Amino acid sequence: MRHLSFRATLLASFLLIAASLAAAVAGGWRGMEAVVHAIQDDKQRALALSDAARALGERSVELERSARQYEVLGEPTLARRFDAALAEARPALALLESASPALAREVAAWRVSADHVAAWLASLAAPQPADRAEEDAREDPQSATTTGRIAPPAAEDELRSLGVRAGRLAEALNQHLGDRDRALMGTLEGERRAVTLQILAALVLAGALAGLAGWWLLRPLGRIEHAIGELGENRLARPIDIGGPADLRRLGARLDWLRLRLTELESDRKRVLRHVSHELKTPLASLREGVALLDDGVLGTLAPGQREVTGILAHSARTLQERIEQLLRLNASQFDARSLHLQPTALLPLLREVVEEQRLPARARGVTIRLAGEAPIVRADGDKLRTVFSNLLANAIAYSPAGGRVRIELGLAAENVVIDCGDEGPGIEPDELERIFEPFFRGRRSPPAKTGGGSGIGLAIVREFICAHRGSVRALPSDRGAHFRVELPHA
Template sequence: MPTHDLTSNPSPSWTDPAPPQVGSAWQRVRADGLRGLSFRQCLIAAFVLIAVALGGAAAQAMLALEHVALQGREASQAAADVTTQVQRLAERTVAMERSARQFLVLDDASLRERYQAAWQDARDTQAALALLMPEPATQQLFDDWGRQADAAWEALQARPRAAALRRLTPVFARLHALNEMLTTQAQQAMDRRGDAVLAELEQQRRLISGLVLGAIAVAVLLGLSFGRWLLRPLGRLEDAIGRLGDNRFDQPVAVGGPSDLRRLGLQLEWLRQRLAALESDKTRFVRHISHELKTPMASIREGAALLRDGVAGPLTADQAEIVRILGDNTASLQRQIEDLLSYQSLASDSQQLRRVPVDVAALLVRVVDEQRLLWQAKALQVRVEAPPCTALVDGDKLGVVLANLLVNAVRFSPAGGVVRLVLTPDDAGLRIACIDEGPGVAPEDVEHIFDPFYQGRIQAPGARRGSGIGLSIVREIAQAHGGSCRLLPAERGAHFLIEIPHAT
């Protein structure tokens, strides 16, 4: 694509400001030292806090599960003990009944002693069961069992033996019934304990769920907080580097966050001030040298004109040709010096916008009409595709942008070609495209096409090389409006797109 007569990446011109004090920021960098936490330490702290939150939830969950498991083991052990003691009481009751009946039939003292031993064992079993089943209803069954056992002992002392046997039968029947009731009570007690364990398990499950969700929420909150706190200064650093890359030195660099990022921000601020000073020196140098060159260049040009007019005497053909070449080159050099001065003026004034409602479509038509002689000389067609559109812009500066794009497109377009200017308004703002049918921009020139004074590899045949400042002015004015100017890929010719958002 053509290295259109334009260039960009404008830098705000620092017109004769006093050079910034570049040493103070660097002194602050050194004085800042290692105060506060570094980026790495902040990351470690964030990971530690998140790990503590998740680890605390996991530890609490483990404690809760261990507590439930302990209760389950205790309930299982208690159930086994109750079952064993109830069975033992039933066995002791059967042994007591057998010994009592044998004693009443055989009248053997050893059988009575065996009865007493079984009775004592039954009382010990009841004591163990009382500890395992402390419910009042169970205690009443134990009291009733004891009374029935006393009644059985009294029956063993009665005479005659036949009457004693008759008295024993209902007593032991009652004891067996009480044993069955104790078995039922034991089963109910075990069921209640099982239900209690299940209820505790459910409560712990809800507690663990809440802890896990809370830990996740805390971890996410910590992650977002630390991420925002750490990424915000990185974003500011990125913006600051972008501004420095675009030669925009008007905004100070202020970066917060961890200590190492703050030190980096101070270093960038020092660099900004240093670059601003250099830019100011460059601007003054270009302006002064341009003015210094204009006066002798005008004298040379005037002298060549006097020689050409024969003021110093008639010239031979060869002398006239030399004078013509001298005059043409001095005129070309003077135009380049004037272009340079014009660029400095436009660059310094491009950031000062005077926004007023402007009919952009009418502005496009007016710019095309002002350049009519230029594009008609090459038999070009210039088509304006613009619906009615009014926007708050600086009409004069936007006119400069459109004129530069159009002149650039005409310069590189072949004779009889077509140049299109397309206006597309939408809710976000407006887009203006300039499309020509020229040779386009060489791939290796694309990244530098907006650089000031850059001359591309592809030039218009037979045309004077441009100064390379037009496109830089175009992009600088577009950026001053909050927009941009880009070179879009195209199969043929150059396709420049200006995007300007609505004024806010």
């Protein structure tokens, strides 16, 4: 299966599932078709046997009537009628005899009785001595008939038994047909159970095939999704190895090539940033020193216009130096985020220290800081978290109006420690809640008492350090001010 593509594997799985279900349906259909044909054939045979039994009953009555009329009248046509009725009964006898051993025994008994009656009638047709007839007439004149023939008692019993045996044959036939119906119903029930088992087995097999195909196809898709997510989060250390169908394995190889390429580009970016930053610092230091010499009047007294120009140059040089240092700090934070020194850390004492460090800037702006809540011990890098909370609190103080309040609250949510930081400043536009963590991004709302604003580096460092702790940081919608939520795992 390693040489099959995704589409070929999917098609093969579908065909196998369809084949298993089709085999179960075809097997059940053949079995039920055979049972239906057997029931139809049995019903036709039952009708034929019923007709034969009815015909035999009618022939039995006709045989008895013909024999008794012949006994009394002695007409040869009556004997021939008896023989014709007996001949008509023979096909029905043969059909009933072939149905079952029980019916064969009853047919044999009926034949014996019919043969005895036929033999008696043949004896009646033979001429009798005259003296014997006269002697019989003299002994019992009332019993003599016009022909002088009298039925012996054994022949009378056999003649009466023809109808009785025909009735027994009908009863035996009904019993036989009932047994056949019950046997067919049993066969039908057995076939129904067999079809049910076949369908259940086919469903189990189809489910197993679907599960195997799903595992074979979806597992590499999940790994591809995870690999793309790691690429998007700049986690490039782990190689990408995708199994499954051939085309997905080729896609995994291309993703791993992309990972290596991104690793090279990231290394080049950091190297260029580091080199450029350092290369800029040297001429920038010379520029600042020259501006300071001009401003101090070392080369002569400056006119008011010239002093204004040197002031602008000094301010721009300081701003440029701050930007370079921020770039270096951002680069360093991305490197430090990958080397955490985890140890049990109590968040509440750590936050108290951060609040104490920011006490002077807050007092200068008249901002009140409120710290509340409790949180369990977490495994974290205390220095990195100190930087995170310092940046958040410094931003909250800088963006708060004079006399405003900053609140920091600790709590629990499921298996995470939650730290909320909110202020009463201008807040963040709804469409900027996610972009606010991008490096160098500045929102449209400016702080009320700060010209120029920050550089957009602090929140980017916050996200770097929190993601390194496998936590999350978000800017939440708020009716007043900005609201940041940090979540750290503690379980």
